[in-house]
Amino acid sequence: MKLTFPEGYKSSLSLRDTEVAIKKLKDYFETALAYELYLTRVSAPLFVKPETGLNDNLNGTERPVSFDLLDDNNAVVEVVHSLAKWKRMALARYGFKQDEGLYTDMNAIRRDEELDNLHSIYVDQWDWEKAIAKSMRSEDYLRETVKKIYNAFLKTEKYITQEYPVLEKWLPEEITFITTEELLQRYPTLSPKERENAICKEKKAVFLMKIGGALSNGEKHDGRAPDYDDWGLNGDILFWNPLLDSAFELSSMGIRVDETSLLNQLEIADCNDRQTLPFHSGILNQTLPYSIGGGIGQSRICMFFLQKAHIGEVQASIWQDEMIAACEEKGIVLL
Secondary structure, three states, X not given: OOOOOOOOOOOOOOHHHXXXXXXXXXXXXXXXXXXXXXXXXXXXXXXXXXXXXXXXXXXXXXXXOEEEOOXXXXXXXXXXXXXXXXXXXXXXXXOOOOOOEEEEEEEEEOOOOOOOOOOOOEEEEEEEEEEEOHHHOOHHHHHHHHHHHHHHHHHHHHHHXXXXXXXXXXXXXXXXXXXXXXXXXXXXXXXXXXXXXXXXXXXXXXXXXXXXXXXXXXXXXOOOOOOOEEEEEEEEEEEEEOOOOEEEEEEEXXXXXXXXXXXXXXXXXXXXXXXXXXXXXXXXXXXXXXXXXXXXXXXXXXXXXXXXXXXXXXXXOOOOHHHHHHHHHOOOOOO
């Protein structure tokens, strides 16, 4: 069990005030995000059939939760890990044009998560996707999009601190951009997590770019599935969390693979067998739109802006008995 307990921690909000604040915060940020990126809300699946190739494989080792359907010849379906691939197909199906996009409430079960202050087996996020032209697949466009999302964060922080003056403002006016290779060169003796902590402590808000490919030391900063983000045009939005004294990831996003980068990344990941799946064929045959997209953690946002020490303070999930007892002893009340 890995837990961090802030010295003398006491939530700024009561249980009931927290529940009210969660609703206010989610509603405000959702509206701000849709406005900044010009997104339309759509409905999305909780589970998909594995043969479609639509489930997010994350790092490739996580086991999806699956079950059989009585009314479909015992067909097996998987609870989604995320909607990274489904969204791109939805853009085409719903007829979204260039610079138009969608977002949805995504709920997932990640049974292999190691539970701690930030990680739960229940994942809730806003999954969003936007159609773009191939000429827009650039680092400049990625940065422009990140700045718009960060503006939604700034608006949300201003709103929630006005609603609850007991809460503090933690974000700087601008977000810092840095690549994983630049970060390695800056802190060559540190581990990837330590590098993230170091840059976030200094800059407070960071977009860490180019995640998934090997760095100059032969290692990856972090794993990424080979078939949705382009590893050269993606990144994570990280904030410094002074309560936990660590970097705090709120979003993973990026410009999606095109026909060339998909083939290259499938080859690197030894996943060439996926080329014949419907989703992958759509990319290779150029019948799916080029796109940019990502996921933004709903509970993570609530945890950060409501200044909570544990994600279980803003979502109802399952925790080990010893974690519940340890949290209660340190003043952390899990929902």
